[in-house]
Each structure stands twice: as C-alpha cells, then as structure tokens.
Amino acid sequence: MRQTALLMVFSLFFCTAAVFADDTEIIGRWKTIDDETGEPKSIVEIYAQNGKRFGKITQLFIKPGNNPNPVCDECADDDPRKDQPIQGMVIIKDLVKEDSEFVDGTILDPQNGEVYRCKLWIEEGQLKVRGYIAFFYRTQTWLKVD
Numbered sequence: 001m002r003q004t005a006l007l008m009v010f011s012l013f014f015c016t017a018a019v020f021a022d023d024t025e026i027i028g029r030w031k032t033i034d035d036e037t038g039e040p041k042s043i044v045e046i047y048a049q050n051g052k053r054f055g056k057i058t059q060l061f062i063k064p065g066n067n068p069n070p071v072c073d074e075c076a077d078d079d080p081r082k083d084q085p086i087q088g089m090v091i092i093k094d095l096v097k098e099d100s101e102f103v104d105g106t107i108l109d110p111q112n113g114e115v116y117r118c119k120l121w122i123e124e125g126q127l128k129v130r131g132y133i134a135f136f137y138r139t140q141t142w143l144k145v146d
Contacts (some may be wrong), residue, residue, distance in 0.1 A: 024100040026053060026120050029145040030127050035138065043145055046092065046120075053102050053120075055092030057110075074113030086110045095120060107131050 027048055032041045043059040062068050072089065075082040081089055095105035100121060107118040107129065116131030127142040 024097075024122050026095075026102055026122060026127060029058070030055075030142040031145050032129075032142050033140060035140045044091065044142070051096070053092065053095040053097075053105070054090055055107075056090045057087055060087050070110075072108075072110045072113060074111065075108070076113060076115075079108075079113070079115070081108065081110075082113075092118065092120075 026046050029043055029045050031043055033039070034041050040061050042057050042061060044055045045058045046053055046055040048054075060070070062070075070086050071083050072079075072081050072086055073083055075084075089108075089110065091108040091110065093106050095102035095118070098104075101119050102121065103119040105118055105120075106115050108115050109131070114133075116133060118129065118131045120130070121128050125144065127144070128139055129142055130137050130139040
C-alpha cells in the first residue's frame with residue numbers, strides 16, 4: 001500500500017511537470033537549412049537577454065573553394081554589421097514571447113544584407129522561422145542540435 005501511494009505521488013509529480021513544461025521555448029542551438037537547396041548553412045544559437053530572444057551564428061558550413069571567413073558585405077552601410085564576420089554575428093534581435101510564438105523581432109539574411117521582421121515558433125520539435133516584407137513572407141525550418 002505504501003509503495004503504491006509513493007508511486008502515485010511520483011507519477012502525479014512527473015505528469016504535472018510535463019504539463020507545465022514549456023515546449024514553446026526556442027533557446028538552444030539550431031541547424032539552419034537553405035530552403036532553396038535543402039543544404040545545411042549554419043548553426044544559430046538562440047539565447048535570452050533582458051527578457052528577449054536573440055540569435056547568433058556560431059558555426060558556418062562552408063563549401064570547399066568558398067571564403068572560409070565571409071563577411072556581411074551586402075549589409076546596409078548604416079548597419080554596424082557591415083563588413084563584419086558572419087560567424088559570431090547576431091542575426092536575430094529583440095523577439096518577445098506572445099502566446100506560443102516569439103514575435104516583434106528582426107532577422108538579418110547575411111547573404112543579401114536584408115533585415116526582415118520575423119517570428120519564430122516550435123512545430124513538431126522543429127523551429128519555424130518566418131521573415132516578412134509587408135504582406136510577403138518566407139518560412140524556413142531549422143533543426144535542433146543536441
């Protein structure tokens with residue numbers, strides 16, 4: 001009887017923890033996938049700072065023959081990331097949590113230097129990353145890195 005009661009208490013504890021676990025949290029390392037080629041491009045680490053979410057490129061997957069240390073030469077002249085190394089660059093800024101999504105931030109595409117409004121969310125264990133220009137948008141799927 002005593003073992004049954006303990007088992008019930010532990011079961012209740014773990015079930016309650018699972019219910020309150022935040023499966024919408026985006027903090028961690030994510031492998032970016034080029035939505036045109038399907039090839040991995042980089043690893044982005046998403047982190048919290050002052051209640052907001054940011055993301056920086058921690059690793060690039062460079063094809064042989066390409067520049068091993070590319071810079072953001074396409075960034076706007078007034079962007080402090082102009083001509084800075086892409087590896088180590090903060091490309092996601094100022095996301096805030098709203099329900100199960102992270103919104104109201106920006107994302108930089110270092111290949112073309114464009115900054116887009118963005119939102120991120122978790123769907124089936126994958127990170128959905130959507131960038132917006134006016135009513136047009138593009139969504140990428142990034143994969144969790146263990």
